[in-house]
Amino acid sequence: xxxxxxxxxxxxxxxxxxxxxxxxxxxxxxxxxxxxxxxxxxxxxxxxxxxxxxxxxxxxxxxxxxxxxxxxxxxxxxxxxxxxxxxxxxxxxxxxxxxxxxxxxxxxxxxxxxxxxxxxxxxxxxxxxxxxxxxxxxxxxxxxxxxxxxxxxxxxxxxxxxxxxxxxxxxxxxxxxxxxxxxxxxxxxxxxxxxxxxxxxxxxxxxxxxxxxxxxxxxxxxxxxxxxxxxxxxxxxxxxxxxxxxxxxxxxxxxxxxxxxxxxxxxxxxxxxxxxxxxxxxxxxxxxxxxxxxxxxxxxxxxxxxxxxxxxxxxxx
Amino acid sequence: xxxxxxxxxxxxxxxxxxxxxxxxxxxxxxxxxxxxxxxxxxxxxxxxxxxxxxxxxxxxxxxxxxxxxxxxxxxxxxxxxxxxxxxxxxxxxxxxxxxxxxxxxxxxxxxxxxxxxxxxxxxxxxxxxxxxxxxxxxxxxxxxxxxxxxxxxxxxxxxxxxxxxxxxxxxxxxxxxxxxxxxxxxxxxxxxxxxxxx
Numbered sequence: 332x333x334x335x336x337x338x339x340x341x342x343x344x345x346x347x348x349x350x351x352x353x354x355x356x357x358x359x360x361x362x363x364x365x366x367x368x369x370x371x372x373x374x375x376x377x378x379x380x381x382x383x384x385x386x387x388x389x390x391x392x393x394x395x396x397x398x399x400x401x402x403x404x405x406x407x408x409x410x411x412x413x414x415x416x417x418x419x420x421x422x423x424x425x426x427x428x429x430x431x432x433x434x435x436x437x438x439x440x441x442x443x444x445x446x447x448x449x450x451x452x453x454x455x456x457x458x459x460x461x462x463x464x465x466x467x468x469x470x471x472x473x474x475x476x477x478x479x480x481x482x483x484x485x486x487x488x489x490x491x492x493x494x495x496x497x498x499x500x501x502x503x504x505x506x507x508x509x510x511x512x513x514x515x516x517x518x519x520x521x522x523x524x525x526x527x528x529x530x531x532x533x534x535x536x537x538x539x540x541x542x543x544x545x546x547x548x549x550x551x552x553x554x555x556x557x558x559x560x561x562x563x564x565x566x567x568x569x570x571x572x573x574x575x576x577x578x579x580x581x582x583x584x585x586x587x588x589x590x591x592x593x594x595x596x597x598x599x600x601x602x603x604x605x606x607x608x609x610x611x612x613x614x615x616x617x618x619x620x621x622x623x624x625x626x627x628x629x630x631x632x633x634x635x636x637x638x639x640x641x642x643x644x645x646x647x648x
Numbered sequence: 649x650x651x652x653x654x655x656x657x658x659x660x661x662x663x664x665x666x667x668x669x670x671x672x673x674x675x676x677x678x679x680x681x682x683x684x685x686x687x688x689x690x691x692x693x694x695x696x697x698x699x700x701x702x703x704x705x706x707x708x709x710x711x712x713x714x715x716x717x718x719x720x721x722x723x724x725x726x727x728x729x730x731x732x733x734x735x736x737x738x739x740x741x742x743x744x745x746x747x748x749x750x751x752x753x754x755x756x757x758x759x760x761x762x763x764x765x766x767x768x769x770x771x772x773x774x775x776x777x778x779x780x781x782x783x784x785x786x787x788x789x790x791x792x793x794x795x796x797x798x799x800x801x802x803x804x805x806x807x808x809x810x811x812x813x814x815x816x817x818x819x820x821x822x823x824x825x826x827x828x829x830x831x832x833x834x835x836x837x838x839x840x841x842x843x844x845x846x
Contacts, residue, residue: 340815344808348782348789350711353700357669357707364672371675378715379722379824380815384783387761391768391784443769447761468769 336369343373347381390447390466441472441480448596450573455489462486462573464516466593484516484593486570491529503554508532508543514570518589525549527569535559553583556607575616581609584643587626595619598640605632605643655691658702666710673714683713722824726756760823767817771810774798778806779814 346363349355364370384391444453445468453461453469455476463469467483481501489497491510499506502517504524511529516522524533526544534541537552537559544550547566552559568578572594579587585606588599597619612629614622623641627634633644659666666687670680687710768776774796781792782803789807793800818824 337812340812341808344811345804347811348804348807350708352789353704355704355708357704358665361665361669361672364669368675371673374673375715375718376815376819376824377811379718380811380818381783382715382719383760383818383823384764384779384814387757387764388784390761391765445765445769447765448758 336373339367339369339373340377343370343377346374347377441470441478444469444471446483457490457492457495459487459489461488464572464593465596481515481517483518484514484572484590486512486514486573488512503537503552504533504535504550506531506533511546512570513544516590518586518593520555520589521551521553521586523549523551523586525564525569527566551586571613572616577614577616577622579613580611582611584608584610584630587614588643591619591622591626595622597623599623600637600640600642602642602644605645655694655702655706656688658706659688659691662703662706666706669707670710670714673711679717683710683717686713756823759821760818763817763821763823764814767814768810771813775806775809775813778803779810782807783810 342363346360350360364374444451444463446463446465448465450462450464453463453471455461455471457476461469461479462485464484464486467481467485469482469485470478470480472478472480475495475497477495477497479497479499481499487499487509489509489511496507497509499509499515501515501524502519502522504517504522506513506515506524509529509531511526511531513524513526513529513531515524522535524531524544526546526548528546530543530545532541532543533550535552537554537557542550542561544561547564549562549564549569550559551562562581564580568580571578572590577587577590577594583606584601587610588601591597591599591614595616595618608630610626610630614625616622620641624634626632627643631646633646635642635644663684667680667684670683670687671677674680674683687706690709690713691706768779771779777796778792781787781795782789787795789800789803792803796803796806798806
């Protein structure tokens with residue numbers, strides 16, 4: 332009488348959305364529930380679904396996810412495809428002008444990969460491989476799989492193809508001219524690119540001009556501190572998370588904490604006063620709390636467990 | 649009389665409507681009456697002070713009570729299921745060793761997060777964005793409409809797509825367990841009640 336399950340779920344979703352508002356029609360809702368016992372069932376399921384989304388919010392939407400419309404040129408949001416997935420520029424615009432008639436064919440929907448507790452390997456059609464770190468997200472779009480967007484961490488092993496202009500957007504940077512193996516870590520606060528083999532070009536609003544990174548170098552950009560620095564790194568230190576270790580040389584503590592959260596799943600607060608203390612060394616990820624204990628010992632910091640996770644503090648002597 | 653706060657007085661005035669709502673929402677009279685009782689207790693403890701629209705406030709409280717109840721039932725069901733999955737159904741319950749409920753709960757939570765993450769990733773961009781703004785960032789429907797530059801009914805459509813897909817993902821993977829049998833269990837319990845009394 333009141334339609335199939337699909338339309339029942341639609342109605343239930345509308346009531347659920349309305350029920351959060353001040354102008355909810357509770358009498359209308361009561362009558363809708365009374366009309367068919369399946370209505371209450373559908374509403375229950377949507378409430379449980381919402382509860383599960385809420386319960387997993389930290390893993391579902393990593394803090395590192397860039398948020399649309401704040402950090403990009405203003406485009407009418409309703410027109411934008413895919414929120415933070417937005418590639419604009421002369422070449423794309425020109426291509427669109429030609430492709431207007433069959434836009435679906437010319438710009439296929441990007442494939443989206445999301446990880447929670449485990450990393451996963453993504454193979455591109457040309458044989459390139461990407462290892463997506465835990466609690467990260469990668470979008471692969473473009474006809475040649477040449478438009479990538481990363482939030483979180485990933486190890487890239489990309490075949491060099493001069494005929495393809497691959498670009499990877501990650502945090503505050505755009506990586507191009509790629510033919511190499513390199514590691515990218517993009518969080519809300521900072522972005523790191525480290526090259527183990529070959530070279531890449533990195534452009535960013537934080538840089539006056541694009542930087543070419545060669546083998547054994549890393550670039551770290553912290554927009555908050557207005558800092559960007561290039562550093563030499565042992566190749567063996569790059570992408571070590573893949574073998575269960577995190578290696579650092581002179582890395583700010585805030586960054587180590589962000590990594591521990593992503594790779595070891597432990598939440599740790601770093602007070603402002605310690606955020607820029609530098610750490611060099613290797614942590615074993617396997618047991619997150621053990622890694623954290625090692626870190627606190629190596630740096631002679633206090634470690635406390637609170638309701639929301641752990642916190643590091645300067646040791647009073 | 650003086651012990652009745654504003655909310656309690658409102659409760660008395662709207663008691664019949666609230667019960668009717670709870671009956672429709674629970675689909676079962678006994679549960680509805682239990683919820684009404686709990687609502688009354690909550691209303692008498694409420695120290696929120698003057699409320700703009702007390703009637704809507706009570707309905708929302710009632711609605712949340714039922715959602716909380718279902719959440720608890722889901723948790724209980726998952727615990728039960730783990731007993732069965734871990735040990736099979738052959739042994740009498742008292743012979744079963746402790747199945748380690750914590751480890752099981754962690755496992756099911758992880759699987760559930762994975763399923764939800766995949767379902768969210770597969771959403772159309774608009775639905776995904778609306779879901780994030782509303783359910784994760786906690787913006788109201790009107791705020792989501794403003795942020796996305798679309799109408800409120802546009803938000804409604806996006807949210808329907810998002811919630812429908814996530815619900816299917818969870819139901820298909822059995823995360824709500826034997827949802828139908830849960831309902832059944834409830835009516836059985838209700839049917840049993842008169843016998844208990846004799």
